[in-house]
Amino acid sequence: MTGGAARGRRFFYARTCHYAGIAHNRCLVFLLRRNVTDPPLPPPRFAIDARPGGARLALGGAWRRDQARPAPAAIVQAARSALPGGGTLEVDGSALGPWDGTLPALLRELADALAPSIVLDLAALPAGAARLVALAGASVPPDKRTPPPDNFFRRIGQSTLDRLADGREFLRYLGEIILALGAFLGGRARMRRNDFWWVVQEVGPQAFPIVTLISLLVGLILAYMGAQQLAMFGAQIYIADLVGIGMVREIAALMTGIVVAGRSGAAFAAQLGTMQVNQEIDAFRTWGIPPVEFLVLPRLLALVVMMPLLTLYAGLVGVLGGALVALTIFDIGAFEYYHQTLAALTLTHMAVGLFKGTLYGSLVALAGCVRGLQCGRSAQAVGEATTSAVVTSILFIVVAASLTTIVFQKLGI
Amino acid sequence: MIAPTPGIAPAAPPPIEVRDLTMAYGERVIQRDLNFTIAAGSICAIMGGSGCGKSTLMRHLIGLEAPAKGRVLLQGQDLWATPDREREALLRRFGVMFQLGALWSSLTLIENVLLPLGEYTDLSPADARAVARFKLALTGLEGFEDYYPSEISGGMVKRAALARAMALDPEILFIDEPSAGLDPISSRRLDDLILELRDSLGTTVVIVTHELPSVFAIADDALFLDNQTRTLIAQGSPRDLAHSDNPAVRAFMNREAP
Structure with a gap:
């Protein structure tokens, strides 16, 4: 009713304005302003x-x-x-x-x-x-819970206790995983072969493009940086040694580890975390099926199988990247470079690289799966689990890289 | 057809017995000093206001949470005091339907039912498949065997979860909030299904719910957990509870403001 009246009024104004020869929009502005400032309200x-x-x-x-x-x-x-x-x-x-x-x-x-x-x-x-x-209703204060005093020392203590509890839980899962591996070796593990192949597909072939790109670029950088220094002594040919040993022994494994941490570690944590939120993990437990056997084993095994292949491939691509720089910028012959690389690389270097790659892969699987299983029951918690999985994976990788390098150095391998 | 199981010998321990159970998360006590027994072949509803610890009680009954104090005995055995091997055997004798269904999302419906069958029976793959198809058909999901849980509706997820819970013909069936999020007709059909299962297989059913129509329709025993006193304040048939001496119970059962 009011709508109709307003429309009528507006029509009337428009007509009047039109006849009076005033621009239409002027009339509209006038009308709008009228509507906003309706009757002034008395202040409270x-x-x-x-x-x-x-x-x-x-x-x-x-x-x-x-x-x-x-x-x-x-x-x-x-x-x-x-x-x-x-x-x-x-x-x-x-x-x-x-x-x-x-x-x-x-x-x-x-x-x-x-x-x-x-x-x-x-x-x-x-x-x-x-x-x-x-x-x-009358406001009833809830049971007075006096919050403990919040100060610097309390926070240090609390976070120390949290870390300790986290570490204990990690060790417990590690123990469960070792038991599950034992069951697997004894042929008693409850795990679906399909799941294993699915994870293999996810962590292996799907990671090839990104591993290719990163290894190629790292090989390029390594060769370029090294060659500039070596050129001062006229020793450019040793780029082949630098890139070959550096990539195959250390960097291929490290870079692949970090790529896999970002791809697969995060994916594992998100998958297992979401299953925790959906109570799927609880469902496994109530059936007496250990989630570690059913969910963690295929992921761990898939990475253990695929990491050496990825590492080997990354090493090869890295050496190619180095060769690209050596051939085009530093004028080293292709044949020369090839022979120098072959002379520099020993089977030990390869084995060390593959061992490291496999180790990093297992650590990523471990961190990703445990963070997923530890996940709370909210969307927020899944995000935290994923972040924490990547951070933990990279931390583990870097610590393991340092430790193995020192140990191999001492052992003279 | 399978004949209904004859009455269990009087010497048999009750399917569920709870003694002095106190449930707590850290310092926060959820419920204390719970004592009750659930009779074989009955349908028992665990009721109480939101947040009083119904689902937590169920998690304790199925061994997902350890009691802070007291004992939970399933068929006379304490889940937390039995060696692993026996514990698994005990777990196999009950089925659980979770609130959200909790179907394994990477498996199809029939694979969800097949997984426990494959783990715990010696059936040939073809026989196991036939059993799984039958369980799904019982819950009205024939034809959906190869769907993934994400491809079906919420009501179907619940029914599939019930089919999975029944995979091993459990002696005790735990159901958390069967009708939450279902329309009245689906909810009614689920109730009928539960009743039918109890009548034909003699299964003891424990339901966590606060759907009064459903409680009155199927439950013959009910536990009432109180939010204020944090303990069990009434046990009995829903009809008795509706005339309980306790005003909180009476108000809840009659949907009145206290």
């Missing part, structure tokens, strides 16, 4: 006057969220000074204009602030406002 106000046996709080004007209002503290103070000895404060809403949900909220806040000496009487308020306050 309050007054407190003492009367025998109590005091009266008279509210007037519009108590709405779009109106600037007196501070509750001011009302509280005025009420306290009107009723120094306590008593009943009658709230009078007879002069009250339009109000919304902020009014009952304010009244409840006042009641809380003034309690227990001053009691609000809401009988003279509009029925709706009084009912809403009553519906919210």
